[in-house]
Amino acid sequence: MTNTPTPPLTSRPAWRALAAHHEAIRDVHLRDLFAADPARGTRMTATGASIFLDYSKHRASPQTLELLFALARECQVEERRRAMFAGEKINITEGRAVLHTALRAPRDARIVVDGVNVVPLVHEVLDRMRTFTDQIRSGAWRGFTGKRIRNVVNIGIGGSDLGPEMAYRALAHYSQRDLTFRFVSNVDPTDFAEATRGLEPAETLFIVSSKTFTTLETMENANAARRWLLAAIGDEKAVASHFVAVSTNGPGVEKFGIDTANMFGFWEWVGGRYSMDSAIGLSTMLAIGAYAFGEMLGGFREMDEHFRTAPLEQNLPVIMALLGVWYTDFFGTQTAAILPYDQYLARFPAYLQQLIMESNGKSVTLSGARVTYATSPVIWGEPGTNGQHSFHQLLHQGTPLVPADFIGFLSPLNSNGRMYELLMANMFAQAAALAFGKTPEEVRAEGTAEALVPHRVFEGNRPSSVILAPRLTPATLGTLVALYEHMVFVQGVIWDIDSFDQWGVELGKTLAVSIARDLDPGVETPPERDSSTNGLIERFRAARDS
Ligand code: F6P
Numbered sequence: 001m002t003n004t005p006t007p008p009l010t011s012r013p014a015w016r017a018l019a020a021h022h023e024a025i026r027d028v029h030l031r032d033l034f035a036a037d038p039a040r041g042t043r044m045t046a047t048g049a050s051i052f053l054d055y056s057k058h059r060a061s062p063q064t065l066e067l068l069f070a071l072a073r074e075c076q077v078e079e080r081r082r083a084m085f086a087g088e089k090i091n092i093t094e095g096r097a098v099l100h101t102a103l104r105a106p107r108d109a110r111i112v113v114d115g116v117n118v119v120p121l122v123h124e125v126l127d128r129m130r131t132f133t134d135q136i137r138s139g140a141w142r143g144f145t146g147k148r149i150r151n152v153v154n155i156g157i158g159g160s161d162l163g164p165e166m167a168y169r170a171l172a173h174y175s176q177r178d179l180t181f182r183f184v185s186n187v188d189p190t191d192f193a194e195a196t197r198g199l200e201p202a203e204t205l206f207i208v209s210s211k212t213f214t215t216l217e218t219m220e221n222a223n224a225a226r227r228w229l230l231a232a233i234g235d236e237k238a239v240a241s242h243f244v245a246v247s248t249n250g251p252g253v254e255k256f257g258i259d260t261a262n263m264f265g266f267w268e269w270v271g272g273r274y275s276m277d278s279a280i281g282l283s284t285m286l287a288i289g290a291y292a293f294g295e296m297l298g299g300f301r302e303m304d305e306h307f308r309t310a311p312l313e314q315n316l317p318v319i320m321a322l323l324g325v326w327y328t329d330f331f332g333t334q335t336a337a338i339l340p341y342d343q344y345l346a347r348f349p350a351y352l353q354q355l356i357m358e359s360n361g362k363s364v365t366l367s368g369a370r371v372t373y374a375t376s377p378v379i380w381g382e383p384g385t386n387g388q389h390s391f392h393q394l395l396h397q398g399t400p401l402v403p404a405d406f407i408g409f410l411s412p413l414n415s416n417g418r419m420y421e422l423l424m425a426n427m428f429a430q431a432a433a434l435a436f437g438k439t440p441e442e443v444r445a446e447g448t449a450e451a452l453v454p455h456r457v458f459e460g461n462r463p464s465s466v467i468l469a470p471r472l473t474p475a476t477l478g479t480l481v482a483l484y485e486h487m488v489f490v491q492g493v494i495w496d497i498d499s500f501d502q503w504g505v506e507l508g509k510t511l512a513v514s515i516a517r518d519l520d521p522g523v524e525t526p527p528e529r530d531s532s533t534n535g536l537i538e539r540f541r542a543a544r545d546s
Pocket of ligand 1: 160214218
């Protein structure tokens with residue numbers, strides 16, 4: 001499928017101007033940018049939906065930003081944003097609307113897809129989720145033997161796992177602590193074994209989460225769960241009280257044996273990696289309750305409104321997206337770090353890996369041409385301060401340039417002495433050390449032996465954003481996730497790619513299914529593949545047979 005060709009990105013006037021401007025600014029040090037403009041640290045900030053962004057420690061001058069905003073306008077970011085919110089089919093390779101924003105639209109909103117207002121559908125599912133949540137949390141919903149549900153196991157992978165697990169961990173502070181939550185994703189049987197270890201089957205609810213309800217890993221784990229339950233309870237009828245499904249595929253759910261009355265639906269216009277606030281968030285709602293889940297949706301909505309209405313120059317997702325393009329395409333950076341200074345956000349980098357890389361890890365434009373510029377960087381990260389004692393060495397003194405996002409909260413959820421102040425001090429210190437470094441003169445002035453001076457110099461000029469929110473709440477989590485969702489969208493528009501398909505996952509899936517037939521016990525026929533894969537298959541068979 002193709003789309004009307006747009007002018008190649010690299011021939012746009014703003015792109016060319018940025019390339020020329022980069023020649024002039026690439027060696028300018030942040031120390032000099034700050035010295036030349038004492039107000040820089042307050043001027044290059046923006047606030048939206050209660051998120052504060054300090055982007056002053058980026059290798060960008062007012063002219064850089066002007067050109068980046070011009071690029072956004074030339075690439076029609078505003079028109080494309082309108083099209084997305086309006087439900088136009090901007091996922092052109094799948095012919096689908098992209099409407100995760102409808103998942104948090106207020107009840108009285110109207111968003112029409114193929115002649116149907118989807119907002120009432122969204123709220124109908126939310127209402128059913130609320131009723132179910134109240135039943136589980138109050139103990140009204142009982143397992144097959146009459147016991148109360150005490151354990152919830154979400155089975156899913158990719159967007160049907162990373163969002164729920166990230167959100168559960170992020171909002172653990174708000175969770176009902178007498179309910180145990182576990183998450184199973186991998187087809188590695190170890191994952192299921194460990195996730196169910198110690199759980200009482202009669203008290204366990206499985207949520208089988210899969211948009212398609214065909215994903216190999218999820219179906220295998222769901223079958224494993226049914227075997228595990230039935231081995232303990234021994235009556236097929238128990239499935240009805242211990243399994244619910246979240247999916248767009250009613251027939252698939254029914255075929256598996258889950259009553260569609262216990263199915264929570266969503267729609268093809270919600271991408272898997274954009275689905276944590278759909279019914280895919282059922283485990284989140286069970287953990288934090290319906291009210292707090294509503295607060296989370298409110299946070300998403302606030303950021304949607306900010307993104308939809310704020311001028312580009314004050315628009316957080318736009319600013320972050322453009323700076324990302326600046327580094328990826330002009331400085332040639334290949335990775336970007338996400339560094340939350342909050343232990344509750346331990347899985348946030350993993351969540352963003354899928355959101356960003358599955359969306360923008362593309363090399364073909366909307367019209368099917370090979371791109372001639374770089375698209376998504378590799379995303380990685382860990383919570384601070386832990387990362388400081390492992391990979392920050394490379395951030396400070398390594399050869400690659402790695403733009404980083406520091407994410408922190410102004411007030412803590414747990415206090416203990418001055419530990420929280422130390423956490424935040426470390427975050428501010430890292431951003432400053434990366435930006436300003438330490439000169440040879442400063443190192444010498446400390447009395448360092450000359451031979452050690454080069455080792456102790458920090459060249460600095462390493463860019464970062466600092467993202468601050470008042471406190472980690474369900475609403476704040478919603479705003480943060482929406483911030484990155486919209487950042488990804490803007491970058492996809494600039495790069496002229498389809499951010500909402502994922503054809504790159506297909507080949508491996510098909511090959512795995514076919515190779516699995518070669519690994520079936522009893523199959524002895526020599527594999528007819530490449531010599532490397534044949535060798536690996538033979539080695540696996542030999543080990544199994546011995
Ligand atoms: O294989 C990639 C992918 O399709 C992701 O995009 C998606 O989030 C994940 O698999 C799980 O898909 P499903 O929810 O359909 O099981």
